[in-house]
Amino acid sequence: MENGGERLRWGVRRRLEFIDFRxxxxxxxxxxxxxxAFAISAxxxxxxxxQYEKIASANLRYDRTEKAYIRTEAFAPAFIGxxxxxxxxxxxxxxxRWMRPEDTWFDAIPPVEVITLGRRPTDPTVLLRVLxxxxxRQEIDIGYASLTGSVQPSRTIAPHALAHSAGRWYVRSWSKDHDDFRDYNLNRIATVSDHRPATIDPTLDFEWVHKINLDIRPNPELSTERQAAVAAEHGMTDGRxxxxxxxxxxxxLMSEYNLDVEPGVLKPEKQQIVLENRDEVTQARALSRQMSIEALARAASAASS
Amino acid sequence: MENGGERLRWGVRRRLEFIDFRxxxxxxxxxxxxxxAFAISAxxxxxxxxQYEKIASANLRYDRTEKAYIRTEAFAPAFIGxxxxxxxxxxxxxxxRWMRPEDTWFDAIPPVEVITLGRRPTDPTVLLRVLxxxxxRQEIDIGYASLTGSVQPSRTIAPHALAHSAGRWYVRSWSKDHDDFRDYNLNRIATVSDHRPATIDPTLDFEWVHKINLDIRPNPELSTERQAAVAAEHGMTDGRxxxxxxxxxxxxLMSEYNLDVEPGVLKPEKQQIVLENRDEVTQARALSRQMSIEALARAASAASS
DNA sequence: CTATCGCGTCCATTTACTTGACGCGATACT
DNA sequence: AGTATCGCGTCAAGTAAATGGACGCGATAG
Structure with a gap:
């Protein structure tokens, strides 16, 4: 029942998947x-x-009074897996509202409640130019929606990676105005105007290149029982x-899990995990940042001489 | 260039979409x-x-040395929109790792970094039984992974909705053991065994049924400028x-944005928005919860008499 | 300067899908 | 009752999609 025939044409396979889905x-x-759904004849x-019945006959039966095919108890997905x-x-x-229901196969949307403060949808053109x-390896001029609403006149950035965290998209870039590396919120880039070959080397972005191990543990202020629970939830080994x-x-990541808050400030339930090597991390970050700035300055002076 | 012909067969349309996508x-x-990608002949x-060239000829050109079709400057998505x-x-x-790259149309995955602590993937069978x-309107027996790792013997719940917040899925349910309404983490439900018609009325879940307006504002401890920025980012009108x-x-939602922390405890940057009617919300929640418990008790005694 | 590769196009053939027509069982209407 | 309607299944004939095979063309590699 698990494997849904390989030798089917692509289109047919999608339709059998649709049956499975519904x-x-x-x-x-x-x-x-x-x-x-597929604009095909009856x-x-x-x-x-x-065809579907041939492959997974136990999955459905036709109910004449319902005028529909009904899933059986024995149903096991054969295609959507x-x-x-x-x-x-x-x-x-x-x-x-990022996607229209018509673009999916859902008929009745299940009773799902999604709770978030939302964000602007991504502008395809902007995303394309950034990618x-x-x-x-180009530098581009962007119109960045300053947080106050008005669109700032163009800033020049040289993006080198995309990052996603907590529902937001960031563009890791070198900034010409500041001559350092920063994160730009993708959904706040309003326009991308020009592009030229980039002049800086993205490997100088040490804050991006360098990795560190976050040493995460359950908050010791929690009860021992609760600590074990937190450890299990995050798949910790030996409590870390x-x-x-x-x-x-x-x-x-630190921001999302309140790892950047001094221990003791928040109630333990608001800070179920803590970062054992917090100082190490913040210092390494500051150091890398400083090193990048200096490396960029050296590169600039070398280029002008 | 915007509309990509309606009168195409479904399969052909998908392939033109694929071209657009790539x-x-x-x-x-x-x-x-x-x-x-589609297992079709050359x-x-x-x-x-x-066909694609007929519809959106300005979007691409063939480069003989690259041996590939290259996007032009004038490219505008004609199908993926x-x-x-x-x-x-x-x-x-x-x-x-929730999806395999083969299940998508991506060739080279863009340099994207996703930063999260992750969660268990959802078990299809569990999701199906819950839905x-x-x-x-059934009640089911679930094996719930207690936070300490071991799977608890069956608890009986009557789920009535699904909710998503901050990357986690919750099942809003009545709990037989506690005779009240609670949230269960979908990804911690290990098994669903039996099912019977539900005995309780989900409209008694007042904490779910009742809505309230969260009155959100920029943290007044931020600079006026920064407050305006936060207001803009969240699309506030008149600063709320x-x-x-x-x-x-x-x-x-309160937990995600640290709205449940007393003002003044966190640095303003860690609490960019505050909840003006926090007391009202927590009180309303407690009240609804109490009302539900009492209503359930009344219903139980009425049923037994 | 020949071998190779990917593209485009001609052809005949097979397969997928459509249009049209008919019967069957279950429900709804009068 | 009877009859209209609807959704399913199927047979048959016609059309469009897709295949296998073959050939030439330009660019690149050895």
Whole structure:
């Protein structure tokens, strides 16, 4: 039941996947659902259903009074397999208005509540230009939505990587105005105007290049029982979790889990994990940052001489 | 250039979308890319490319030395349109190992770094049983991974909704053991064994049913300038944001943004927004919870008499 | 300067899919 | 009752999609 035939044409396979999908999420589907979703004739839909029945006959039965195919108790996904997370993400995207329900296979959207403060959707053109600049090592002029709302006149940046944390997208870039490396919020870049070959070397971004192991442990102020629970939840071994992490990104992870707050300030429930080597991390970050700035200054003076 | 012909067969349309996709993300693609991705012949791939050129000729040109179709400056997505977020989410999913790269259209995964502590992937069977129970108003017996690692013997719950917050999935349910409504972490439900018609009324879950407006403002301890910035970032009007929210979910939102911390405890940068009506919210939540418990008790005694 | 590779295009053939028509069982209408 | 309707399944004939095979072309590698 697990493997859903390899020798099917791509299109047919997608339609059998659709059947699998609807059986999974709704427990039922129609011949007309199938023909509507793929704009195929009823006859073809019938043929596809017959095919699906050949492969996974135990998964469904037709109910004449319901006028629909109903999932059986024995149902086991034959096509969508382990890709459930994908659809869960789609639900989140739909609720956030990043995706239209028509672009998914959902019929009735399950009763899902997504709770977040949201963010601006990403502008395709901006993303494209940024990706290009990263791939081709270009510097670009961007219109950056200053946090006060107005769009600042162009700043020049040379982006070299994209990062995602806590639902936000960041562009790791060299900044011409400041002559150092910084993070720009992707969704705040309003426009990308010009592009030229980049002049700086992204490997000088030590804060990005260098990684460090975050030494994460349950908050010792929690009860022993609760500490064990936290350890289990994060898959710790021997009560600690070593999470390798770029220095510049450690900031976001620390921020997300309140690892950047002095122990004792927050109630332990608000700070279930703590960062054992917090000082080491912040110092390494500051040091790398300083080294980058100096390296950039040296590179600039070498170029001008 | 915007609309990409409606009268194409579904399969062909997907392949033109693929061309659009690869042009967008990689700036280039091959005939062999196309035939490999969809398991079609080279001839058919050629035909598809010709079709794409007919619709959006300005988007690409063939480079003989590169042996590939290259995106032009004038490129404007003709098929993938505004659904960029979808692919950004796929990148996150890939990095989190929730999705395999083969299940997406990405060739070279863009240099994306996803920073999170991760979570267990969702078990399809568990999700299916839970969704069923929600849709058919059933109560189920679950094996819940106690936080200490061991799987607790079965508890009975009657789930009635799914919620997502800060990357985690919750199942809002009535709990038989406690005779009240609680949240269960979906990824900690290890097994779902039996199911029976539910005996309780989910509308008694007042903490879920009742909504409240979270009155969110920039932290007044920030500089005026920075406050304006925060206001802009969250799309506030007149310096405040009213976010309607189920009482039970307000907990997660407050937790995510440190709205549940007393003002003054954290540095303002760690608490850029504050909840003006925090007391109102916590009181309303406690009250609703109490009302639910009493209503459930009344219902139980009425049923036994 | 020949071997190789990827593209484009001609052809005949196979397969997928459509349009059209008909019967069957379950529900809804009068 | 009877009859209209709807969704399913299927047979048959026609069309569009896709394949396998063959050939020429330009660019690159040895």
């Amino acid at each position: 059986l999974f999420w709704d427990g039922r589907f129609n011949r007309s659902d199938l023909s509507a 006859q073809q839909a019938s043929a596809d259903i017959a 382990e890709t459930i997370e994908r659809y869960l993400l789609q639900l989140v995207a739909i609720e956030n 290009d600049a990263i791939g081709k 979790l070593l999470r390798p992490c770029r220095l510049s990104l450690s900031f976001y | 042009l967008f993300w990689d700036g280039r693609f091959n005939r062999s890319d196309l035939s490999a 001839q058919q791939a050629s035909a598809d490319i010709a 505004e659904t960029i977020e979808r692919y950004l989410l796929q990148l996150v999913a890939i990095e989190n 069923d129970a929600i849709g058919k 944001l009213l976010r309607p929210c189920r009482l039970s979910l307000s907990f997660y």
